[in-house]
Amino acid sequence: MQTHEIRERFINHFVNSGHTEVPSAPLILDDPTLLFVNAGMVPFKPYFLGQQNPPFANGTATSIQKCVRTLDIDEVGITTRHNTFFQMAGNFSFGQYFKEGAITHAWTLLTDPVDEGGFGLDPERLWVTVFLDDDEAADIWHRKLGVPKDRIQRLGMADNYWSMGIPGPCGPCSEIYYDRGPEYGKDGGPVVDDTRYMEIWNLVFMENRRGEGTGKDNFEILGPLPKKNIDTGLGIERVACILQGVDNVYETDLLRPVIDVAEKLTGSPYGKDHDSDIRFRVIADHSRTGMMLILDGVTPGNEGRGYILRRLLRRIIRSARLLGATGATMEKFMTTIMDTMTPSYPEIASSRERIIKTAVAEEKAFLRTLESGTHLFEDALGAAKEKGQTTLSGDKAFTLHDTYGFPIDLTLEMAHEAGLEVDREGFNALMAEQKARAKADNRAKKHGGADLSVYREFVDGHPTRFTGYGNLTDQATVLGLVHDGTKLTHAGQGKQVEVILDTTPMYAEAGGQLGDRGTIRVGDTVLDVTDVQKIGKKLWVHKAVVTNGEIGVGDTAVAEVDKKWRHAARQAHSATHLIHAALRQILGPTAVQAGSMNKPGYLRFDFNYTEQLSAEQLQQIETVTNEAVDVDWQVNTIETTLEEAKAMGAMALFGENYGHNVRVVEIGGPFSMELCGGTHVDHSSQIGPVAVLGESSVGSGVRRIEAYSGLESFGYLSKERALAEGLASSMKAPTDELPDRIAALTEKLKAAEKQIAEFKKQQLQQQAGTFVDDASTVGAFTVIAEKLEGLGGGELRQLATDLKNRLGDVPGVVVLGSDDGGKAPFVVGVTAEGIARGVKAGDMVKLVSRHVNGRGGGKPDMAQGQGTDAGGFDAAFTAVTDDLATR
Structure with a gap:
């Protein structure tokens, strides 16, 4: 039985018994306590918490909620039943039926024959657990449904008592397990072996209020709830595993095709090697989770939800590389998982191109990161093992993160594979020195x-x-x-x-x-x-x-x-719709909204796109937008059902949780038609001029356009005109000739800078001969230590390379520092003979850093850094020569 049919049977079973079908909420909800929806009951929290009354006619509901649990990332592939993305099918009762109703519904669906709408599971292979003192549930299972007492097991609060982990609703639960057979483990029920006995359904009898406490069983039960509620969760993937007769959730009809593609791309077989199998499962699981997150509007980033997505995608890429892949893989993985998931989530079809673009862009970026960062990691690994160390230093982990874009999780993973620990405290201390990341949204x-x-x-x-x-x-x-x-x-x-x-x-x-x-x-x-x-x-x-x-x-x-506020706010909001339409006209249908903000006179619009826009494209977007203003289209609002709005072609913001009835804002018919509850002008001409300020990147695969509307736009354009006229006056040229005049001046400046650079190079070459002649001898080493003025790091490195070459085969050390307008760059170079005598440039750079309030690093033959106190170079040079004198 295919997974989409399992979903359909579940929903039909409960709708036919009077439950209201509730569509899955997006993975991102307006809940600051959650990164993602992680359980089927999350969208129903306000009803369970008593914050709102349930809007369902019979007080019952059913849904198949898409969920992501990020705590399971490290378990993926190692165990055979953990997924980061899963589909939680549930039925809910708010003060209606209770234990007997929930138990009966579940048993009927699981055991009814397939031709009668059930799953057709053998009742003799089903076991149940109940809470220690829940005699009522045990009696229903035994007396009403005939489950033998020896297949009803009792467990304590840690296993069979549910709460949200915070004060609020709680209650005992009853879990249903399927016996997969003796080939999967020991006899004796789920209390003995929860691998052989796979949990497939949890029935929560929400009847009490919990108090403060920690953990799953360390809290006080305060008393009964005003109403008894039911919250159940059936794991679609686990039922599919059983009904399709496969060993684990990675081999069902949804994920196995990705493993098959991975075999072809990598040349490695699945099912032959434990470590390889883990990587195949990581690819399959993370491809689906990554695709579903992108579908719901997440883009790769360095914090929050974006960081989780980035981590998932990068684990896919690295796993494929370790299995033998040499080329790009992401597009084929994403295409395959979209094919398997579209029957259950038809909205994937309209987002295919955007999903592929986002994932492929992250793959290209990470492959560059992986190549450079892996070299640094291997150097650090070799150095640690050479010294007999079992821990990778915090500063190495931080450099990988800060300079090479390596997530700490990847460093931890690679270090673990190499048998090393990572100094997390040192890493965290260095991270704490950086600026605080952006706070929660407005x-x-x-x-x-x-x-x-x-x-x-x-x-x-x-x-x-x-x-x-x-x-x-x-x-x-x-x-x-x-x-x-x-x-x-x-x-x-x-x-x-x-x-x-x-x-x-x-x-x-x-x-x-x-x-x-x-x-x-x-x-x-x-x-x-x-x-x-x-x-x-x-x-x-x-x-x-x-x-x-x-x-x-x-x-x-x-x-x-405030009439002025509303008028200008309407202008900005309607202008946002026009810019969205213009973007799609210029860039294509993949440029879809990823967020927006508009206030009187100003708007910003975020959209999914992987490339920087050209000046010509920005001008085209501004032109199309203002042409739409000039046409003076009527702005219509239509209230209709969500289904009818989609049939009309109205655009919906992905990730948004719309109700049954929606409002469509139409400007110029097919030009712009979006679901929107905002306030708008009556005619497009009322927007006034729209001035696009520019565009920028706000994350991987997300761009932002900013613009003024109405009087703010007029004021901005007036200032720009005054600026252009001022420049024209200074340069004694008409405004339309300014671009050519400025370009000519720029070329002259570049030529002058090139001459200055050449002159500097000649000076440095002349100085190099003098520095070699004036070199000092410290023990066995020839040392050049010089402080210069106005040279940057690149120029110092060039000079140090020249000096090393001039020193030839002697054991030589070159230390150069510069006072460069408040900055203090420095470079250390060591000849091959110097390295042979135990001197490493990276060690010398750290010595210099202490005296100039800086940091740096590099390889044994050449290293560099930068400080803030150029006055410390004399002391730094003394420290270097003192060190060399002891060798």
């Missing part, structure tokens, strides 16, 4: 991770009615006031407060558009609204300051949007 700062329970009654009972598409002023009732997570009844002058209204014309930040600014008035009392945020997609929270008077719960208020 939304996470505003509400992420906060206790949102204070808003629960408003989200459930009083969702905000938004009237701002048609109104800029509206009357409302004050439903609530919140300050620092505490509800207030009144707020007086000077108080910062969050105001909850039953109705508002103010737009809450969403879709890249910042929240409106405006005022709330209650009689003579005035509040300045500085931001509007959305809670649970239903509740508008107005962040405001009481400028005078007092506001209270129950008051009748008038909410008014």
Whole structure:
């Protein structure tokens, strides 16, 4: 039975029994506590936590949620049941059926014959576990479904009691296992061997509240929940493993084709060697996870989600190399996994080119990194083994990371393969010296991770009615006031407060558009609204300051949007849509949105693209955008179902979790048609001029365009004109001749710089002869130690090479430093005879570094570095000669 059929049977079973089918949420949710969705219940957290009431008609739901668990990365391939990406099929009950219903549903689906919609598993091969004192569940399994008592085993809290790991809902669970047979392990059930007995389904009976604590079993149970809930999770991959009769999850219909391709690309066989098999499984698993992450909008980067994706893709590349691949592999891996996954996820088809481009670009970049970094690693490895060391130093690991782009995980992996540890403390200390990485995004700062329970009654009972598409002023009732997570009844002058209204014309930040600014008035009392945020997609929270008077719960208020703010914000948001359309027209359909931000007069637009845009392309994008403004297209908004919107050709932002009903914004018919809840102009001419400021890279495979709109654009263009006219006046040339004049001046400057460089080279050659003549003898060594002025690192290295060659066969050491405008570059060169006598340039560079507040490194014959204190060179030269005198 193919995996997509297993999925279909699961959903049909529960839909036919009255459950609401809920599509899988994206792997990225607006939850700052999670990098990725890691369990099937995550999208339902607000209902289990009591923050919102479930919107399902019968209080039951079913879904097949795509999940990623990054903690399992190092287990992939080593065990035969861990995947970083997996599909968790689940059924959920919110205060409806409980233990007997959950158990019966699961048993029926697993054991019903295939021709009746079930999976047709042999009941005699199914074992179950229950919590230690859960007699009720054990009795249902035995008396109602006939499972023999000797196939019902009891386990403690660490195994059969579920919680989220934090205070909140919890409860006992019952797990279903399949006996794969004696060839897979020992007899005796899952308590004896959980490899032979494979867990396939976990039924969680959520009935209690847990308190503070750590671990899986070190917490207090505070009491019962108001309602008993059901949360189950069936592993699609594990069921496929059983129904397809394969040994492990890597050999099912979804992943085995990738292994087959890897065999062809590498020339190595699968199933012959333990270490090779691990690498094949890593390739298969990570190809799927990487592809699904890219599908949902993740791009390779150096932090957070992007770092996880980068690590996965680089492990694929390195595993393929170790298996014998010599050329590019990523495109074939990605193509193969997309073919196997598309029947379950049809949206892959429209993103194939983008996925391949992103993965291939990362492969090209990493192959360069791998080549240069591997040489450095091997040098460090050889040096460590030569000295009898068992640990790779933290500074070597940091250099690999900082200079060569080697992730620390890759260094750890390579060191482990070579039998070495890595000094993580030293590495972490050096990392701590770098600048702090970017903090959580703007939304996470505003509400992420906060206790949102204070808003629960408003989200459930009083969702905000938004009237701002048609109104800029509206009357409302004050439903609530919140300050620092505490509800207030009144707020007086000077108080910062969050105001909850039953109705508002103010737009809450969403879709890249910042929240409106405006005022709330209650009689003579005035509040300045500085931001509007959305809670649970239903509740508008107005962040405001009481400028005078007092506001209270129950008051009748008038909410008014700042008209200038809204007008300029509408211009920027509509301009964002036009630029998106222009990008796709100029660059092609793979240039799709990866994020945006627009505020009055300004927009930035991130899009997936692997190449820098040319000046000509930027000009074309600006031209197409302004032509769309000039045409004066009408801007239409259409409210329809998600399915109808997609049929119309409306673009959806990948990774976004849309509801059943959506809003389509259409500008110029097919020119621009996107799903969008933002505010927009009525006609494209109302946007005013759009000035593209430029584009830049914001991550691997992601570019960013920035632009002004409306009056901000006009002001920017006026300043540019004034600047051009000023230059024209200075150069006594018309503005249209400026490019040619500047190009001519640039060429003259380059020629002058070339002459200066040649002159410097001649001077250095003359000095080189003098330095050799003035060389000193220290013990057995001929030493040249000179401090120079105004030379950079490259020039010092060139001079050091010349001096080494002039010294010839003598044991010689060259130490050069320079005061270069506040910088202190330095170079050490050692002749072959000097190296033979035990002197290494890299060691000498470290000695120099201590005196000039610098750092550096290199090879035994040539090393260099840079400091900040050129005044320390004299002491550094003395330290070098003192060291040489003792040899």
